[in-house]
Amino acid sequence: METYANALLYAIPFFSILVIAEIAYGYFVKNQTHTVNDTISSISSGLTSIVKDSLGLAVILISYPFLLENLALFSVPETWYTYLLAFLAIDFASYWNHRLSHKINFFWNQHVIHHSSEEFNLACALRQSISNILGYFPLLLIPAALIGIPYKIIAILTPIHLFAQFWYHTKHIGKLGVLEYIIVTPSQHRVHHAINPEYIDKNLAAVFCVWDRMFGTFQEELDDVPPVYGVLKPAATWNPILINFQHLWRLIQDAWRTNSYYDKFRIWFMPTGWRPKDVRDTYPVKIIENVYTVEKYTTKTSTSLQIWSAFQLIFTIILMLFLFYNFGTILESYGYGMMVLYGIIVFVGVYSYTSLLDHYKYTIVFESIKLLLGLFVIVSTSDWYGLNAYVSFGNILMAMYFITSFFATIYFSFMEKIWVSSRKLAA
Structure with missing residues (x-):
């Protein structure tokens, strides 16, 4: 966990700079x-995902070291070609994991967040899952275990492989000539994120597009078919935590409502989107039929609310960087339970400020929970996870943040419209 946290110390600022650069570039080229x-929703999704991963909040069905110990046919030395073989093995496993996520109802829930944005940009790459609580990926690395690729190499290359998928989430890079036959490019990945009938469930590879070409899932971006992004059952919320579990909730409801015991079982393993007939007829779900007439989800948010939400996002990023910088110290001094509480506070905070963008009427409930949890940590430890070692008034600073955030939520939830209306009348 600590190694992953250290990697994120560099990854978070790096990705943030690239997102800002893309925004600036789009502004200057008027695109x-x-x-x-x-x-804000996309980056917030990334924050919740790295909290979940860094705290190890998953059930590992089987580990790679176990597979290596029991299946290895060879003992492979640590050389450059071992790293190359390992990277290819990870990429091959990633392709099939991705394909499962698109094709099977249960697995789609852990991937839908990544496709939920109706835009396509670098921030979308950060929409990563918090609902992938079953760690089965090592099973797809059986070929690597058979060869005998050391666990150390797999552990080093796995995050690198993930980070290598960031750059191609952009509209600003066109087709890349001969590279289109070797690696996954922005053009190919635009196709993957599109819901056009010509494009859906295509281009599932992560780094090398050879897998798509080998297994029949490759589709070139067509000049006369502009990609339309999102999912066929629109998320219709800025709250990434809700998006993570929307599909799962629909599956649970359908499994409960259907009269067929067979359907209650098989719904989880059927193709993505499959529903029992009796439930489908009685409880219809809106699905996009014509992608070219889709209206993107939007909410009327004032500039001041957007600025406040951006501040909340930035402050949350700072909290995350503080956690990762002091990961080992916090774990040793406060224990794993208090670290999980740190993560819960981040989760509740993200839930609150993204729900505020949705004008969700119960946002204040979640903000109240965040306030109480934050003050509990401050009062019970007389410090905010060691912040006083860096800032002598760290406790006061964090208390002020939680209280200010609470009253700002009250303002934006209940008072902003009244205040703006009164100013207009006065004018």
Whole structure:
């Protein structure tokens, strides 16, 4: 966990700079691919995902070291070609994991968040899952285990492989000539994120597009078919935590409502989107039929609310960087339980400020929970996870943040419209 946290110390600022650079580039070329609410939602999704991963909040069905110990046919030395073989093995496993996520109802729930944005930009790459709580990926690395690739190499290359998928989430790069036959490019990945009938469930590879070409899932971006992004059952919320579990909730409801015990079982393993007939007829779900007439999800948010939400996002990023910088110290001094509480506070905070963008009427409930949890940590430890070692008034600073955030939520939830209306009348 600590090694992953150290990697994120560099990854978070690096990705943030690239997102800002893309926004600036879009502004200067007058082709902006970001919207404020969507980008806040995307980055917030990334924050929740790295909290979940860094705290190890998953059930590992089987580990790679176990597979290596029991299946290895050879003992492979640590050389450059071992790293190359390992990277290819990870990429091959990633292709099939991705394909499962698109094709099977249960697995789609852990991937839908990544496709939920109706925009396509670098921030979308950060829409990563928190609902992938079953760690089965090592099973797809059986070929690597058979060869005998050391666990150390797999551990080093796995995050690198993930980070290598960031750059091609952009509209600003066209086709790349001969590279289109070797690696996954922005053009290919635009196809993958599109819901056009010509494009859906295509281009599932992560780094090398050879897998798509080998297994029949490759589709070139067509000049006369502009990609339309999102999912066929629109998320219709800026809250990434809700998006993570929307599909799962629909599956649970359908499994409960259907009269067929067979359907209650098989719904989880059927193709993505499959529903029992009796439930489908009685409880219809809106699905996009004509992608070219889709209206993107939007909410009327004032500039002041967007600025406040951006501040909340930035402050949350700072909290995350503080956690990762002091990961080992916090774990040793406060224990794993308090670290999980740190993560819960981040989760509740993200839930609150993204729900505020949706004008969700119960946002204040979640903000109240965040306030109480934050003050509990401050009062019970007389410090905010060691912040006083860096800032002598760290406790006061964090208390002020939680209280200010609470009252700002009250303002934006209940008072902003009244205040703006009164100013207009006065004018």
